[in-house]
Amino acid sequence: MSEKMKEKTGKIYMINGPVVKARNTTGFIMHEVVKVGKMQLIGEVISLDGDDATIQVYEETTGLKAGEPVTGSGRLLSVTLGPGMIGNVYDGIQRPLEVLREKSSDFLKRGIEVPSIDFSKQWPVEVTVKEGDKLSGGDIVATVEETSSFTHRILVPPGVSGVVKEVRSSGRYTVDTVIARLDTGKPGKDAIREIRLFHSWPVRSPRPYEERLVSDEPLITGQRVIDTFFPLGKGGSACIPGGFGAGKTVLQHQLAKWSDADVIVYIGCGERGNEMTEVLEEFPELKDPRNGKPLMERTILIANTSNMPVSAREASIYTGVTIAEYFRDMGYHVALMADSTSRWAEALREISGRLEEMPAEEGFPPYLSSRLAEFYERAGKIKALGNGNIGSVSIIGAVSPPGGDFSEPVTTHTKRFTRCFWALDKTLSNARHYPSINWLTSYSESIDEVKDWYAKRVNKNFFSLRDEALALLSEDDRLQQIIKLVGEDVLPDDQKLTVRAAYLVKVGFLQQSSYSNVDSFCRPEKQYEMLRIIMHFYNRAKKLVSKGVAISEILEGGLLSKLSRMKEDITNDEYEKLKDIEKEIDSFFDKLETR
């Protein structure tokens, strides 16, 4: 049977924004991609009812008419996975925006179909299997040097297996070249399966893996308040709630720049166009601190900005996470940022509203919470199918609560399904304390799992020091309540010292400007030393104060300004120099003590 004959065609009868209903659609399948109307808009079947289908259209529906056709494609909404994705910027349904721009204009036109990856480009392919090899899903058949710092591993698609019957030798090939033919042992037309450099995968189905592993390795981000106070395991998930301007996007950009992942998938979901442009202009210039290569060479962007169609916004999250899983399955650590999942939830709400479904909380559909759960469940550290490599997907989702109120549905549900909660605090951001992660209300459930890693790689006292500092901060919080009522002057000297030391932790350690050349990224060793020295100062001062030395004598030594500037004064590479400050502290206190 030819492809054409399989095509089903229905007829539009209702149009309501991005939602279209069609009749005579028997034979359509759920989540099938369809072409809508004479303009050939791209849509997806989202419900079937007898002979009727409901379709969400990924492009603006102005001009569509009742009576126009809807044509099925026979395939599910999928992503194309293969070399050529890295460095790209896609819309929510994986159309490359640069190609769209070349083909049409600076503005997004409708009904244009373009391949997701470049089918004409020749890639240097290193074939790693030979005739007679027995292969199954996830086995590596070849590798491609996709960028100077990234090796793409070509996988047998999950669910496929067989014996290599024919195989090409290494060479330069385009992505749809058949690299190997597998004898599947199945009868009929399934007997031979061709392996190309790419395959497709439906975005709404999680990709399979061999086994789930404990996320016992931290995703190092270079952001002190995260790495030291609220670390995230590779394969973990985090929620960043915060009102407008609290710093979600800047933080997500920081993580995309500096975290020690192999691949970054950044989803701009219903946010600003300029924020995407910023990444596109900045990342090619920035160097990965680990290998000196441009950051764009490990980054994939998905930009479905707030003015682009909402249904594609809904899809963008799935497009992103499926791409992330694909790289995970090669044995890479992938970090996925979604900014903002609230806009995705609103897309769900809008479509649900147009479908006239019964709303639950605040107009959101009742399935909001299960959709969120399913999404965050796709994070994880795993042993990959076939090749057995270890890979992970870490998901960091920004949440934009209306009015900055964290009791709303998207924040509360996301909190249930994520292991780290980095609560951005408007009071802090208004005072320009960045990152504005509140140290009292944020948490990480990963600490027990990543403890050993820090003990081995940084210092065995890492978390006891952190706990000590957190205790200082929460004591400070208690004192701040008193100060607000009676002023600092009435506090006894030891409490005054607590307040001053806590201030030092806040300004000297927690505050970290992403725009600083030196301090934008801070390696864990430096983080540890900085905190250790601040606490050392505090502990020595405490001893003196308990002996009756006036606090003013301690504070006037000029050390405070040194300690609050050390993050800028001492670079990552020369972090050992922090020990000099420790020596200064010691000699200062030794002098005071021997007086």
Add this chain to the structure above:
Amino acid sequence: MPVREYLGLARVNGPLIFIEKVKDISYNEVVEISFGEAKKFGQVVMINDDMAVIQVFQGTEGLSIDKTSIKFSGKPLEIKLSEDILGRTFNGIGIPIDKGSEIIGGEYRDINGEPINPAARKYPRNYIETGISAIDGLMTIIRGQKLPLFSGNGLPHNRLAVQITRQARIKGDESERFAIVFAAMGINHDSARYILSSFEESGALRNVVTFLNLADDPTIERIATPRMALTAAEYLAFEKEMHVLVILTDMTNYCEALRELSTARGEVPSRKGYPGYLYSDLASIYERAGMIKGRKGSITQLPILSMPNDDITHPIPDLTGYITEGQVVLDRELFRKGIYPPINILLSLSRLMKDSIGEGFTREDHPHIYSQLFSAYSRVQEVRALASIIGEEELIDVDKMYLKFGRAFEGEFIKQGENENRSIEETLDIAWRVLGYLPKDELTRLSLDEINRYYTRRTDEDMAEIIRAVSAGKKSRDGEAAP
């Protein structure tokens, strides 16, 4: 396309009409509605089989079920554009109301525009000097930015917008072409006249395109007004290579019109009765600011909105803040203290300034001064709260210094005259002057180099002296005192 005309409606509900047994209707197309002599315009907002729902821009007042006729145009709402629109005035749906001729020649554009491909955008980097210290120093506006004024009833947002428009300039860019697109939505005649006459005084009127939907004009037309304005702006910016400043006021009235429509359509409301898609709808307006690679023009947006009950968490300012690239927030408290412009520094923000200030742009100390002023002024708020409880005398010495700094900061840095145009150097010098009230040790955001270069410790007497000298100098220079 044959023009199709139907007689008779099935139902009328608020601003919506329902019409049955129609064929070949396209989604979002414009219709002309006639009833006797009266003509109105509408737009198809839903199609269900042979039934169509139409929103009527001028309201459904005076329409009857049997005698109303509907003519379908087959086209979405459009505006006719050519360079002749400069200097012209249109109503909320783009019909000239200034007694001038029809726009001749030109081309029709769908007012909904098309989203700019994110890959085609150029990141905005040119700062606009407004001559207003609070803005230039602490929330620098960038060409191509969308930066709203969050205001409240009775606050001087119009005066501020006018001052920005009059004084705005970009260094070394004298040769470029500028235009202003002004869209009024539901504001009163006086405000509109004030703004328009200020354009006239500054001689800018020739380069202004005006869209007026005033308080007594049809509410639903407001849905189209900002889109008309932005379509005109896109034409001028991206075809005619002009730098366009778009002023949209008052966005709150726009949102209310949207709520009215949504309620009439029986949609499930979200917060405070506004539709769940308010965010996306506002984004389809605000995201039309920006710059495009390889094209010379730009669109800078200065929307004005009044916060109902001065509540910044109200859905309108809240969702706006989530879309725009910062905000300038006006403050009733400062206004009462007689400070103009009454800008609430801590709540205001410009997100695009970071790459466009400092060495090579403004002055090398600007980024640190910025950060230092914020941190010091937020400390001032804490100290004030404390002082209101325990009394100023009981404060420790440093805290007293912060209070002095706070007063000087508001009284000298933020406060300035409506005609006072300060250069960025003046602004930064004033910043150093008021920081002089704080001891060196407190200035942790500034580098030691900067402190050595610019800082002088001040006492009250010094200050009085300086201020006298400065204002005397000003008088002799400008021939007028700063109010």
